Amino acid sequence: MDTIRVNLGNRGYDIHIGSDLITQVGDLVQPLSLGRHLGLVTHPALAEPYGSVVADSLRRAGHEVSLLTVPPGEESKSLEEAVRLSRALVRARLDRGSALIGLGGGVIGDLSGFVAATLYRGIPFINLPTTLLAQVDSSVGGKTGVNLPEGKNLVGAFHQPHLVVADVLTLRTLPEREFRSGLVEVVKHGMIADPVLFQRLEEQADGILARDPGTLQEIVRRSCAIKARVVEADEREAGLRAMLNFGHTVGHAVEAALGYGAITHGEAVAHGMLVAAALSVRRGLCPEADAVRLRRLLTRFGLPGVPLPSPESLETYMVSDKKARDGVLQFVLTRGVGSVTFAPVFDRDELRLALQDVRR
Ligand SMILES: NC(=O)c1ccc[n+]([C@@H]2O[C@H](COP(=O)([O-])OP(=O)(O)OC[C@H]3O[C@@H](n4cnc5c(N)ncnc54)[C@H](O)[C@@H]3O)[C@@H](O)[C@H]2O)c1
Ligand SMILES: [Zn+2]
Structure with a gap:
């Protein structure tokens, strides 16, 4: 234990x-x-x-x-x-x-x-x-x-x-789809704060999908440790805790656009992380190789599994997101596996291009 x-x-x-x-x-x-x-x-x-x-x-x-x-x-x-x-x-x-x-x-x-x-x-x-x-x-x-x-x-x-x-x-x-959806938040924890966890997911993908108890114990432990450290630093979500929203700005829009039930939360966040990574690569914040690692790992886990809706259908849902302040989207971006940064996204064209990168 x-x-x-x-x-x-x-x-x-x-x-x-x-x-x-x-x-x-x-x-x-x-x-x-x-x-x-x-x-x-x-x-x-x-x-x-x-x-x-x-x-x-x-x-x-x-x-x-x-x-x-x-x-x-x-x-x-x-x-x-x-x-x-x-x-x-x-x-x-x-x-x-x-x-x-x-x-x-x-x-x-x-x-x-x-x-x-x-x-x-x-x-x-x-x-x-x-x-x-x-x-x-x-x-x-x-x-x-x-x-x-x-x-x-x-x-x-x-x-x-x-x-x-x-x-x-x-x-x-646990039903397979629920299990894979839960894996998305583990991948997220690796992306935002723990490159070792991310690497374990890459190396141990077979054991994880076979639900080997020892392997699951390690990834659950590492994941909880990250969430615990973030919550300790920001119990009431005044700032830092927002890093846990990596992939969720677009993810929530995808869930809303497709209709709850058509896609799981995890599948939608998988799309959201890919879009956030594409934006980060476009801004020169994240090495392209790390965005490729993210996509490969998610694909290995059978994710997102559902196609990304068109940029037009997502846009209306994104401005109504509670993270959109005065029409400016607050994004959690990545500097590569294990590191995040916060940035506003003003330019709808920039977002559209990132969405197109992911749809390709
Ligand atoms: N409080 C928070 O910080 C926080 C964070 C993220 C999500 N949430 C909330 O969590 C909810 C989603 O949770 P979830 O994904 O666990 O869904 P869920 O609780 O609906 O569980 C999914 C399904 O799996 C079944 N199930 C549960 N354990 C099982 C097991 N061991 N074997 C077989 N079946 C099992 C459940 O009966 C249910 O049908 C949402 O309401 C979301 O808002 C809260
Ligand atoms: Zn989530």
């Missing part, structure tokens, strides 16, 4: 990464001195085998566990579902000393984290991420929230977890 400490003063916490950890959750939470009664939130399809394994482990450690399920899918990240969960937890007699545990992907983490942030004005939250995206990205950083019909993640709270336990064995049952 590897452990990464996220140093945030009295809100600091550990991230444990390894194999077969969900059977040991009862022992792993002991140092936290949680209340006796715990709420466990997951999807019906994850309740067996994972949920019952977690509940058994917690019960062996002396806890009472109330297991609650929410339907899968982004639609469950709603205020209505948060209300339903909160009421069920109160009726199950969770009290102010209780903690809430989320077992699942980013939807479960964001929703149950939000409920933990607000129920009784905040109770401890423990995240057991079971998708690659959740293990390397959404479980670290303390952002919780739900969607509104008007847009994603519009209601939420910063609520750091008390503990994160990423069991890489749970990734074995």
Whole structure:
């Protein structure tokens, strides 16, 4: 087992990464001195085998566990579902000393984290991420929230977890497309801050795609370490944390243009990273060879997998992006594998040329 400490003063916490950890959750939470009664939130399809394994482990450690399920899918990240969960937890007699545990992907983490942030004005939250995206990205950083019909993640709270336990064995049952999409955020972490991680991805691509637990443990550890360092430096996203948006300005536009559901978030961000790299090469910031490495690695992982929409269809979505200030797009660009820089993009033609570079 590897452990990464996220140093945030009295809100600091550990991230444990390894194999077969969900059977040991009862022992792993002991140092936290949680209340006796715990709420466990997951999807019906994850309740067996994972949920019952977690509940058994917690019960062996002396806890009472109330297991609650929410339907899968982004639609469950709603205020209505948060209300339903909160009421069920109160009726199950969770009290102010209780903690809430989320077992699942980013939807479960964001929703149950939000409920933990607000129920009784905040109770401890423990995240057991079971998708690659959740293990390397959404479980670290303390952002919780739900969607509104008007847009994603519009209601939420910063609520750091008390503990994160990423069991890489749970990734074995993840659908292939979800797994590959999660890999995009790992590639992103390599691109923005860790050339060694990027090289490991290149060298170990076969083991990763075969979901070899040892290989996954290393890439999840390196990825979490990067996100943890960025979050430590900028907990509330005042500046530096924006580097995590590499590939996301164009990525969000691609998701919106194709319609959510037609392309995964990861596939869209893969396009976004390629466009950001093309822009960076055009500006002389990034060696062409590094942009080629990025494209090769993504291709090796079967990404983006869906063609990039036309520049015209993307443009309207890009100016409405929350990163566009006064019509000027704030871009995260690359100086090559392992290094980022921020720059405004004023010139629509420059962007169009970069989009064309990627479509070729
Ligand atoms: N809080 C943050 O900082 C942050 C960061 C990035 C993304 N997010 C959010 O994360 C969400 C996406 O998360 P996601 O990609 O994990 O999707 P998800 O939570 O919807 O999970 C994807 C699917 O995989 C299933 N699943 C989960 N674990 C499984 C396993 N081990 N085996 C088999 N099936 C499994 C789920 O039931 C679901 O159907 C979005 O709502 C996004 O906004 C949050
Ligand atoms: Zn992302």
